[in-house]
Amino acid sequence: MTKTKANNNEQQIAMRVSVITIIGNVVLTVFKLAAGFIAGSAAMISDAVHSGSDVLSTFIVIIGVKLSGKQSDRDHQYGHERLECVAALILSIMLAVTGGAIGLSGLKTIFAGNYSELRVPGTLALVAAIISIVSKEAMYQYTKAVADRINSGALKADAWHHRSDALSSVGSFIGILGAKLGLPVFDPLASVVICIFILKVAVDIFRDSIGKMTDKACDDKTVSEIREFIIVQDGVLGIDELKTRLFGNKMYVDVEIAVDGNMTLNESHKIAQRVHDTIEEKFPNTKHCMVHVNPAITK
Numbered sequence: 001m002t003k004t005k006a007n008n009n010e011q012q013i014a015m016r017v018s019v020i021t022i023i024g025n026v027v028l029t030v031f032k033l034a035a036g037f038i039a040g041s042a043a044m045i046s047d048a049v050h051s052g053s054d055v056l057s058t059f060i061v062i063i064g065v066k067l068s069g070k071q072s073d074r075d076h077q078y079g080h081e082r083l084e085c086v087a088a089l090i091l092s093i094m095l096a097v098t099g100g101a102i103g104l105s106g107l108k109t110i111f112a113g114n115y116s117e118l119r120v121p122g123t124l125a126l127v128a129a130i131i132s133i134v135s136k137e138a139m140y141q142y143t144k145a146v147a148d149r150i151n152s153g154a155l156k157a158d159a160w161h162h163r164s165d166a167l168s169s170v171g172s173f174i175g176i177l178g179a180k181l182g183l184p185v186f187d188p189l190a191s192v193v194i195c196i197f198i199l200k201v202a203v204d205i206f207r208d209s210i211g212k213m214t215d216k217a218c219d220d221k222t223v224s225e226i227r228e229f230i231i232v233q234d235g236v237l238g239i240d241e242l243k244t245r246l247f248g249n250k251m252y253v254d255v256e257i258a259v260d261g262n263m264t265l266n267e268s269h270k271i272a273q274r275v276h277d278t279i280e281e282k283f284p285n286t287k288h289c290m291v292h293v294n295p296a297i298t299k
Contacts (some may be wrong), residue, residue: 132165242254
């Protein structure tokens with residue numbers, strides 16, 4: 001399969017996941033809003049708003065994936081993969097804002113101290129929270145598995161947005177249950193704890209995206225594997241230098257290999273081509289491998 005076909009296939013997979021989660025979130029949002037109003041639960045209404053934000057975030061993922069898959073052009077001769085990182089950055093900011101709002105709301109309620117004035121929500125709100133937890137965790141597992149398979153940063157960020165919503169629903173469940181048991185302070189306390197979890201995820205996504213946009217090197221395991229594949233190629237006497245850099249969900253590899261200096265240009269070129277082809281075959285997310293040939297230093 002050519003790289004263009006592979007990229008198109010990955011786009012189609014990402015789009016299919018996004019459409020499925022959008023439909024799921026719309027249904028879940030409507031259900032939680034209805035349950036929140038019927039059961040008189042402010043926590044469930046807030047949770048529904050959070051689910052609604054997931055719809056917007058998934059649209060951002062769709063736009064990011066679509067733009068990142070565009071072919072190289074005159075103004076962007078190395079492609080558009082980094083636009084997926086931009087989508088992930090926007091999602092991380094949305095997560096941070098959502099988490100901060102949840103935490104701030106919880107702190108305000110705690111410091112207000114008017115727990116006795118809070119309305120005790122109905123059982124329907126508890127049922128809605130359980131359904132939301134199960135649904136959002138399923139969305140997270142599904143989206144995360146596909147994101148890992150196609151190495152999509154934006155889709156992975158969207159997966160964590162689903163997980164943050166599941167955590168929000170856990171907080172809603174604890175708060176509603178606590179209120180029904182005569183402990184209304186559980187609701188705001190849970191909100192603050194959830195806020196911390198969501199902010200941690202937002203920071204992790206932000207750091208990962210920034211790293212991919214600033215030519216961060218691949219992880220040590222990947223670099224070690226690349227080195228092992230190169231050094232065993234026929235004619236390669238050594239590796240003078242090996243550099244890698246992330247480019248969105250792809251990577252660039254630049255290597256200087258040492259070969260017998262008495263070889264002809266055609267012979268050394270064949271070795272370099274073999275190294276190039278091997279790396280791009282063994283590591284499908286390689287956007288390009290540049291191989292430079294040096295004459296081996298003999299004593």
